[in-house]
Amino acid sequence: MKLHSKDVWLGAGVVTFGVFLLVYAIPVFVSSPSNVRVMFLSPTFWPIIIAWGAIITGTLLIVSRVFGPTVISSQEAEVGDLGHDETIYAIVRVAAAAAIMTGLVFAIPVLGLVLASGLAFALISALIMTPRPITALLVAIILPLVLYAFFTHIAGMALPQGRYFTLP
Amino acid sequence: MNVFDNIAAAWPLVANLESFLALAGGIAIGVIAGAIPGMSATMAVALTLPFTFAMQPITGILLLLGVYKGGIFGGSIPAILIKTPGTPASSATVLDGYPMAEKGQAGKALGMALYASCTADMISNLSLILLAGWLASFALSFGPPEFFTLILFSLTIIAGVSGDSLIKGIIAAVFGLLLATIGLDLVYGTNRFTFNDSNLMGGLHFIVVLIGLFAIPEFLSYVWKPSSDREKVRALGEQHVTFAEYRRCFRTILRSSFIGVFLGSIPGIGAAPSAFLSYSEARRRSPNKKNFGKGEIEGVAASEAGNNGVAGATLIPLLALGIPGDIMTAIIIGAFMVHGLQPGPMMFVANANIIYALFLGLIISSVLLFVIGGLAIKMFRYIVDVPKSILMPSVLILCVFGVYAVNNNLFDIVVMFLMGWLGYFMLRNDIPAAPFLIAYILGPLLEDNFRQAMLMSNGASDILFRSWITWFFWGATFLTIAALVRTGLRQRSEAAEALRATASE
Numbered sequence: 034m035k036l037h038s039k040d041v042w043l044g045a046g047v048v049t050f051g052v053f054l055l056v057y058a059i060p061v062f063v064s065s066p067s068n069v070r071v072m073f074l075s076p077t078f079w080p081i082i083i084a085w086g087a088i089i090t091g092t093l094l095i096v097s098r099v100f101g102p103t104v105i106s107s108q109e110a111e112v113g114d115l116g117h118d119e120t121i122y123a124i125v126r127v128a129a130a131a132a133i134m135t136g137l138v139f140a141i142p143v144l145g146l147v148l149a150s151g152l153a154f155a156l157i158s159a160l161i162m163t164p165r166p167i168t169a170l171l172v173a174i175i176l177p178l179v180l181y182a183f184f185t186h187i188a189g190m191a192l193p194q195g196r197y198f199t200l201p
Numbered sequence: 202m203n204v205f206d207n208i209a210a211a212w213p214l215v216a217n218l219e220s221f222l223a224l225a226g227g228i229a230i231g232v233i234a235g236a237i238p239g240m241s242a243t244m245a246v247a248l249t250l251p252f253t254f255a256m257q258p259i260t261g262i263l264l265l266l267g268v269y270k271g272g273i274f275g276g277s278i279p280a281i282l283i284k285t286p287g288t289p290a291s292s293a294t295v296l297d298g299y300p301m302a303e304k305g306q307a308g309k310a311l312g313m314a315l316y317a318s319c320t321a322d323m324i325s326n327l328s329l330i331l332l333a334g335w336l337a338s339f340a341l342s343f344g345p346p347e348f349f350t351l352i353l354f355s356l357t358i359i360a361g362v363s364g365d366s367l368i369k370g371i372i373a374a375v376f377g378l379l380l381a382t383i384g385l386d387l388v389y390g391t392n393r394f395t396f397n398d399s400n401l402m403g404g405l406h407f408i409v410v411l412i413g414l415f416a417i418p419e420f421l422s423y424v425w426k427p428s429s430d431r432e433k434v435r436a437l438g439e440q441h442v443t444f445a446e447y448r449r450c451f452r453t454i455l456r457s458s459f460i461g462v463f464l465g466s467i468p469g470i471g472a473a474p475s476a477f478l479s480y481s482e483a484r485r486r487s488p489n490k491k492n493f494g495k496g497e498i499e500g501v502a503a504s505e506a507g508n509n510g511v512a513g514a515t516l517i518p519l520l521a522l523g524i525p526g527d528i529m530t531a532i533i534i535g536a537f538m539v540h541g542l543q544p545g546p547m548m549f550v551a552n553a554n555i556i557y558a559l560f561l562g563l564i565i566s567s568v569l570l571f572v573i574g575g576l577a578i579k580m581f582r583y584i585v586d587v588p589k590s591i592l593m594p595s596v597l598i599l600c601v602f603g604v605y606a607v608n609n610n611l612f613d614i615v616v617m618f619l620m621g622w623l624g625y626f627m628l629r630n631d632i633p634a635a636p637f638l639i640a641y642i643l644g645p646l647l648e649d650n651f652r653q654a655m656l657m658s659n660g661a662s663d664i665l666f667r668s669w670i671t672w673f674f675w676g677a678t679f680l681t682i683a684a685l686v687r688t689g690l691r692q693r694s695e696a697a698e699a700l701r702a703t704a705s706e
Contacts, residue, residue: 039630040630043630043632047372047375054379058394062392062393062394062395062396063391063392063393063394064386064391064392064393065389065391066389066391069389070660071655071659071660072660073651073652073655073660073662074388074652074655074656074660076386076388076389076391076393079378079382079648080379080382080393080394083375083378083379083382086371086375086378087372087375087376087379090368090371090372090375091372093368094368094369094372097368097693101693101696101697123425123426126424126425126427127421127424127425130420130421130424131622134618134621135618137601137614138611138614138615138618141611141614142611146601146602146605150598150601150602153594153597153598153601154594154595154597154598157424157593157594157597158590158591158594160424161423161424161427161590161593161594162427163590163591164588164590165588165590165591168588168591169590169591169594172591172594172595173594176595176598177598177602180598180599180602181602183252184602184606187255188252188254188255188606189255190254190255190606190609191609192602192605192606193605193611
């Protein structure tokens, strides 16, 4: 019987995380007053139950995959569709998307939400090698402006403007 | 106040241009989003949510309900035209809708989908109006122990939204429950996983979590594998459904609508199983059963009535008990919360005018769906033709603006991106996101009611068995779990047998 190793590792990760919660995270990051008389009312009670839930379900996943029939997931089948080179390109694209998202967070206070998101749109369009660069460029300019107009002038919300210019 | 007084009080809330436009706009957005492959109705509801913040509660909620209803119908358009269901609920529509399109009867199939959808939607809305008030008045006698057992039972809906692997669904739910513990403790006010960061003390905002979890992974999936921009779209062909055809299918539509109402009122079952059950029941009873799967119009009617029959009924547990019936209503509950409303039995007492305004709005929505759906069929080519290379970056920008608008806080954008990566990891590992979100919503309610019950009894756990209502929900929970375990074991043994048979060949 073929082992579905990905799910076994997933189960192991969930069990490890549950143990980490019980042993370290809950004692350190959940404050509980010393005068709690009833265990059920302690702030740590619920997180402990959840941690045990993680350990039990993670174990069940491992057991079901080790002793059960192999299940090939739809995602796995989809990933299998990509060749070796394509997979590398896909990883690079996703990593670049992560960089753009991170950059967007840092750019918003500096450039403002409109300019930063317009730039992010343009960069993503370049990343996916859009077959419609002119449409993409137009949308990169128009969409943030329309959203800015809605949220600022209709919904009455203050969006970050950035350091270099201010929109009306 | 009696029903008529409530309707009279609610009428001014709905009978104005703003509400009408919100409903019509919502349906149009929903139909368009449902019709665009890759843009699900769930994502549309999630992305529309931030636009409702500045609206009156009833206007915002009607907008979202419009998106919900429009989205379910809109999913049938690509199901029929390009064999790609816009929503999971439209999967059964493919079975006969696409063969009809291949025969040059796409217009007829879409027409029947629209008529069946509107009829079922109306029946479902009427069922909601008749049943929700009754259920809510019963639920008024619930205290914390009853609510705890009800919510515990409601968590079994995770089984219905777990997809292929129940264990992975439960794992997702466990992490949803964990995420819900972030913030100040409900009883003592002490820190739980806040890392002394003031941004985390109020917990993570529900809308930020849901947009991150449902919209960003779709964007990342597209970045992973940018697919071709356009699908092959068929011509409408023969366009009109005759009255005789509608009359021939009417019994099927009626039966499928009631199947939808029944399944929709049970939390967690959703529209897709209802569509398939309605379809198989229609095939079993039809004199044309041999034509099913080859382009039978009754098959389209059954599946569309089945999935639209669910739409109003899923609001029964939401409005009467405060329990979301499916993932869409789980998102809509966010709109209630944003406007300071808590769905549940008390809302029928404190905000009866809003409840009845929703009922009136839902009735109007069935009529609007008929008009807007009819226009959408004629404009289908422009709707389906939106290129993904433009759509997906737009989704990201919509998410960023929408999430920032929740609290005017950059921190929320960071949380949304983190949730998006978590959602993408879950997607890649076949871990369903819906149980995570449902547990995230129900988790604090479960814990709050449990601890209130414990405070009432000074820690004595027998309070959780104090009435026949708690016994009923305990029984229902254990019966559901037993049924799930039995089904799971049977499926495993069937899979093992199939594997052995393949190996022996």
